[in-house]
Amino acid sequence: MIRYRCDKCGCSMTADDPRRFIVKMEIYAAAAPLEFHESDLVKDHTEEINSLVEQLSNANPDEIEDQTYRALRFDLCRECQRKLLNKPLG
Ligand SMILES: [Zn+2]
Structure with missing residues (x-):
């Protein structure tokens, strides 16, 4: 079990x-x-993309994920579930 x-x-x-x-x-x-304008389509973004790739290659993957999206899952007993519902942000 x-x-x-x-x-x-x-x-x-x-x-x-x-x-x-x-x-x-x-x-x-x-x-x-996101909003795009015609000027965004003709601009050369190569330098900007290379800079971003450089920053990401040196970054911690967990920190990058924390800045964008994180999914969490917990098991709670009834008493702790009630406490969470009464005060969700602690
Ligand atoms: Zn509990």
Whole structure:
């Protein structure tokens, strides 16, 4: 039998435990819609792209992901689920 632990308090639960809740979170950058103009299409972006590639090749992949998108998943017991619902941002 698969056992789960509450990611908050550590109590033990089974896969079909009615006290077990799954929390999924997505955190992503709130970027404005992109706007393109005709001048953007004729401009040479080679230097800009090369600079960006250079920056990314030296960056930590986890830090890059944290700046754009991160998906998290937690198992919670009923008590910790209720505490989260009452105060989602801690
Ligand atoms: Zn708990």
